[in-house]
Amino acid sequence: MTNQADNAGAAIRADAARLLARIVFDGVSLRSAFEARAARNADPRDRALLSATLFSASRWWLRFDSVLSGLLERALPTKAREIHALLVIGLVQIEIMAMPEYAVVAACVDAARLLGQPRHAGLVNAVLRRYLRERGTLLAEADRDAVSRHAHPRWLIERISSDWPRDAEAILAANNCEAALTLRVNRRRSSREDLLERLAAAGIDAEAPAHLADGLVLPESTDVSRLPGFAEGCFSVQDGAAQQVAELLDVANGQRVLDACAAPGGKSAHILERAEVELTALDADGARLPRLRENLGRLGLSANVLHGDASRPPTWWDGKPFDRILLDAPCSASGIIRRQPDIKLHRRAADIAPLAAIQARLAAALWPMLAPGGKLLYATCSIFRAENEAVVVALLDAHADACALPVAERYGRAAGSGRQNLPGNKGMDGFYYALVEKARL
Ligand SMILES: C[S@@+](CC[C@H](N)C(=O)[O-])C[C@H]1O[C@@H](n2cnc3c(N)ncnc32)[C@H](O)[C@@H]1O
Structure with missing residues (x-):
């Protein structure tokens, strides 16, 4: 034995x-x-x-x-x-x-x-x-x-210290903590209260944080596929900071919405759970689309799923403008080191400038597809200014019809035209949000 x-x-x-x-x-x-x-x-x-x-x-x-x-x-x-x-x-x-x-x-x-x-x-x-x-x-x-x-590579310590001098020690410490398991309740299938009760009956004492409309935080990590309600699509796993994206996008029934970098579909699903919209879920990586389809299927949701490059609209766009565009851009993932600690071993300083160039190219290519009066939400799970506020400044500078809307203080630190949630704040990942509206001519 x-x-x-x-x-x-x-x-x-x-x-x-x-x-x-x-x-x-x-x-x-x-x-x-x-x-x-x-x-x-x-x-x-x-x-x-x-x-x-x-x-x-x-x-x-x-x-x-x-x-x-x-x-x-x-x-x-x-x-x-x-x-x-x-x-x-x-x-x-x-x-x-x-x-x-x-x-x-x-x-x-x-x-x-x-x-x-x-x-x-x-x-x-x-x-x-x-x-x-x-x-x-x-x-x-x-x-x-x-x-x-700090168990961080030197370039990363220097970059965090230069972008967030007063918060660097706290960010480095937060990056070395385990992140809580957070669920997003699928409003179409369950309420938070119902799921809380079902979890309690299974002996799991989850918490419903006030700052998240659909979130539940579990006391410890577990195999979620064994939790009550998983197979019925009552919830998904999603950090609170990522859950705030659909809230900020401010979608309403009947709108045409583009999720330009959609796979594996966490935010697409949340958007569809919140409103009856016509959603185009686009991603350049075809290998990630089956997972996106599977996630939407389990949750009972549907979207127009497209394989295409958001920076080359003529290859996939039907020419009809969108009322809302989400650009959840590919990034360094420097805000989610708690969840992906190997980022510390694999990411290099030299990756950041090329990522910022891709982000700027995506933002510029998406802007013409936004309807007058429409809103584009720029989001990343990065904490670097070059990938966040600098990208939004370039978008605003290049387009006279682009105007940054205020993002409420509860979403994090003021950072350029947007807000930055720093890793660990309210127990959430590092995330950046900036909302840009197109003028009605
Ligand atoms: C941060 S992840 C998106 C996560 C997703 N929004 C979610 O919540 O599940 C970034 C995605 O951008 C996609 N991507 C990268 N370059 C792209 C491009 N030029 N056009 C469309 N998608 C792109 C990547 O394949 C990746 O799936």
Whole structure:
């Protein structure tokens, strides 16, 4: 019995080390690495431990990789990269996940053997045990440099500090926290009160925050497909900051609405839940459209789903103007590092200017499709000024008929013509919103 449990613990750590090595050294995204592997884990507890380990180890890699280098006499060779990942996992499970220390050491030693590296089992044992003896000194040493103190790459610390000097420490700390699981109730299928009751009957004490009309925050992460109401389309998973987008777009029955960057359809669905509109859901990535269709289908909603490039309207537009346009632009995702901690490992400083150029091109291409008196909402899950206010300033400067509408203070900090919710504010992701109206001529 005990042996089986021990073996399972070692096997999960070996799996986690293989996946983490792919995330860190090959640039594979955490989500795709996990989804490809998790399907094979029948036991939900094993899946949950694998997921928690990958998230924590990606989130804290830059801190504990630095701690590890203080524990090794020489750097590990490339062919031992899974052992490298396993050692960081051991440190993170001890220090961040607060798992029983000696059980972690033993399981990691066994995992080294499962990884086909029995020669390294002794090293794993020695390194983790030395960490337990010297952790205070090692962590104090890691605190001396900003990268290992905050577990963020230097360029990102500098960019956050230059864009949000007074908030930088709080943003870096928020980025290292786990985000709450937030649901968006599908008004067409349920009320918040009904879903709250059904969840309570299932032993889940959810909260209905006052600032979200359709949101429910769950006390802990769970497999949502097992919650009451999921199969009936009573709710979706969506952060509160993303839920505010449909609210700001201010849609009304009968309008023609374009969601120009729609996949996988979270905001399209919310728009359709709120009003009877004729929605065009466009995305340039055809591989993301089946998921969008599936999401709308589960929720009982329908849209005109198109595969096309929003910056090239002649290839897909029928020429009829839209009353509302949502540009939820592709961006650095610097506001959702809590949910996608591998962004810290994969994003580069050099990515930001090209993203800003794409965002400006999209905004410029969409503007002529907006009806006079219509509104375009520019939104991103970025916290960088170059991707947010600078893009909107360029749109306003280029079009005499474009006028920024005020966005209420409750949506975040004033940032150019819009508002920025900073990560962690009201428990939500970092998100930018700017609303631009077209003059009636
Ligand atoms: C931030 S995500 C959109 C998330 C989506 N609005 C939701 O709430 O589920 C950005 C999307 O923009 C799409 N995209 C990128 N460039 C595009 C373009 N030129 N035209 C249309 N879609 C584009 C990407 O494929 C991606 O699905």
